[in-house]
Amino acid sequence: MPGTKRRPHHDLEFTLRRVFGKREFRPVQREVIVATLEGEDVFLQAATSFGKSLCYQLPAVVDFGITIVISPLLALMNNQVASMKKANVRVETINSTTTATNKKKINDDLQCGHPLTRLLYVTPEYCQLDSFRRLLRVVYSQRELARIAVDEAHCVSEWGHDFRPSFQQLSWFKAEFPDVPIICLTATATARVRDDIITTLGLNASQLKTFRMSTSRPNLHYEIRFKNDDEDHYDDFVQYLKRIHERRAAPERASQLASQNQRPDNWPGIIYTLFRKDCESLAARLRSDGIGAKPYHAGLPHTERADALAGWVANKEGYDVIVATTAFGMGIDKENVRFVVHWQIPKSFEGFYQEAGRAGRDGKAASCILYYSREDRDRALTMLARDQQRQPKSGAVSAQQAQLRHRLKSMQSLVDYCEGTTRCRHKMIANYFGDDGDTPCGMACDWCRDARALVKRKEAGLASEEWVSTQRDLGRYNIDEYE
Numbered sequence: 262m263p264g265t266k267r268r269p270h271h272d273l274e275f276t277l278r279r280v281f282g283k284r285e286f287r288p289v290q291r292e293v294i295v296a297t298l299e300g301e302d303v304f305l306q307a308a309t310s311f312g313k314s315l316c317y318q319l320p321a322v323v324d325f326g327i328t329i330v331i332s333p334l335l336a337l338m339n340n341q342v343a344s345m346k347k348a349n350v351r352v353e354t355i356n357s358t359t360t361a362t363n364k365k366k367i368n369d370d371l372q373c374g375h376p377l378t379r380l381l382y383v384t385p386e387y388c389q390l391d392s393f394r395r396l397l398r399v400v401y402s403q404r405e406l407a408r409i410a411v412d413e414a415h416c417v418s419e420w421g422h423d424f425r426p427s428f429q430q431l432s433w434f435k436a437e438f439p440d441v442p443i444i445c446l447t448a449t450a451t452a453r454v455r456d457d458i459i460t461t462l463g464l465n466a467s468q469l470k471t472f473r474m475s476t477s478r479p480n481l482h483y484e485i486r487f488k489n490d491d492e493d494h495y496d497d498f499v500q501y502l503k504r505i506h507e508r509r510a511a512p513e514r515a516s517q518l519a520s521q522n523q524r525p526d527n528w529p530g531i532i533y534t535l536f537r538k539d540c541e542s543l544a545a546r547l548r549s550d551g552i553g554a555k556p557y558h559a560g561l562p563h564t565e566r567a568d569a570l571a572g573w574v575a576n577k578e579g580y581d582v583i584v585a586t587t588a589f590g591m592g593i594d595k596e597n598v599r600f601v602v603h604w605q606i607p608k609s610f611e612g613f614y615q616e617a618g619r620a621g622r623d624g625k626a627a628s629c630i631l632y633y634s635r636e637d638r639d640r641a642l643t644m645l646a647r648d649q650q651r652q653p654k655s656g657a658v659s660a661q662q663a664q665l666r667h668r669l670k671s672m673q674s675l676v677d678y679c680e681g682t683t684r685c686r687h688k689m690i691a692n693y694f695g696d697d698g699d700t701p702c703g704m705a706c707d708w709c710r711d712a713r714a715l716v717k718r719k720e721a722g723l724a725s726e727e728w729v730s731t732q733r734d735l736g737r738y739n740i741d742e743y744e
């Protein structure tokens with residue numbers, strides 16, 4: 262077995278400052294980094310914006326060999342690669358946007374067995390290719406395959422069983438290179454998902470170094486806004502945003518912002534919708550109301566998506582709000598996102614937490630508003646039930662069926678979160694992820710701020726269960742699919 266070379270790691274703080282421009286490690290980052298540098302398999306679960314990426318990026322810089330990063334989304338890969346390139350780290354990605362010339366250059370680098378590339382970001386689908394596997398064997402034979410990082414590792418469990426089966430094939434790495442450490446990183450894994458990831462990747466649970474940090478994001482203000490099919494909640498949102506713009510445009514504040522090179526109407530945010538058509542029409546409607554909004558969904562040409570993302574990240578005028586489907590978000594790191602709005606109930610609790618987690622990554626206060634209606638709830642549940650009926654009935658309970666049951670449970674927990682009027686929202690989130698640590702709120706949720714007002718808003722805003730169930734029986738909430 263070739264094994265991997267090890268480099269002493271006494272310069273971690275120096276590299277943190279010099280390459281990554283950070284003053285000090287956040288709690289536990291150093292321990293995770295040391296564990297992976299010592300060749301341990303590591304499972305890191307920590308809140309959104311904790312700084313998980315650094316836990317494999319820094320080792321890749323100080324260690325021998327190449328780190329292969331398996332990442333589920335194109336935008337996420339490109340976002341990470343761009344920020345590492347800025348730090349002068351030799352980082353590459355091979356995906357559908359990589360030019361043939363660049364791909365050849367990367368392949369040649371791997372083929373020599375001693376790659377200069379420190380980090381290579383690829384999709385799980387790419388890891389299935391024989392040509393890529395052959396190159397990895399060459400690198401491994403030279404003891405230069407430093408580690409495998411599985412970013413957003415919950416996708417192994419959440420997507421691997423149905424629409425992206427290549428996640429399941431990642432077991433190949435441990436089977437082929439048993440002594441190459443794997444590091445898995447996620448913000449959202451319940452105990453069941455964690456076990457599933459460990460089994461799928463062929464990790465030895467008793468030897469795995471697991472770091473489980475709090476899910477808590479105390480600077481996020483969670484709020485539910487209630488709605489029903491008879492009302493358009495567009496005005497509610499626009500008023501919310503315009504009020505903020507007005508406050509920032511007041512003379513004293515505006516001149517203060519101008520001195521910092523900021524615009525009063527640059528209050529960056531994301532609106533998540535479940536449907537592509539809503540995404541474009543909502544962005545257009547916002548633009549007609551003077552709000553710089555751009556759509557982002559998987560059906561748009563790559564250049565249009567890249568332009569929307571780049572303009573938004575750069576705080577460019579006309580790019581203040583991204584109206585996106587779930588094609589956007591996971592892992593995206595823009596520090597000054599001041600709000601995340603869910604236009605309807607998202608598809609899962611995990612999705613909600615991930616997407617809300619794009620807000621306030623600079624540690625300053627940010628709002629996470631979810632517009633909830635019982636009609637949307639029933640649409641989502643109808644779709645889930647239909648997916649369940651489509652599953653083959655024969656044989657033993659399949660992994661797919663178990664997955665569907667999990668989706669249903671996750672959805673139900675999210676409904677309970679939205680309907681809940683008896684508990685702090687930060688605590689409800691911690692409870693879902695089995696996190697029994699401290700979850701400070703300090704009035705950063707609608708229940709802690711004013712529980713009585715919350716109950717009243719709920720009573721006034723939602724359609725009655727009786728009405729909704731009649732409509733459901735009439736088939737009014739049957740929709741074909743999301744997006």
Ligand SMILES: Nc1ncnc2c1ncn2[C@@H]1O[C@H](COP(=O)(O)OP(=O)(O)OP(=O)(O)O)[C@@H](O)[C@H]1O
Pocket residue numbers: 283284285286287290307308309310311312313314315447448591592593594596618619622
């Ligand atoms: N030690 C540190 N000091 C200061 N900033 C840090 C430190 N470590 C990471 N960061 C910054 O924290 C931000 C979030 O990091 P990162 O994108 O890795 O989060 P994450 O844990 O992967 O979150 P998510 O799961 O939401 O994608 C980044 O801007 C990163 O530069």
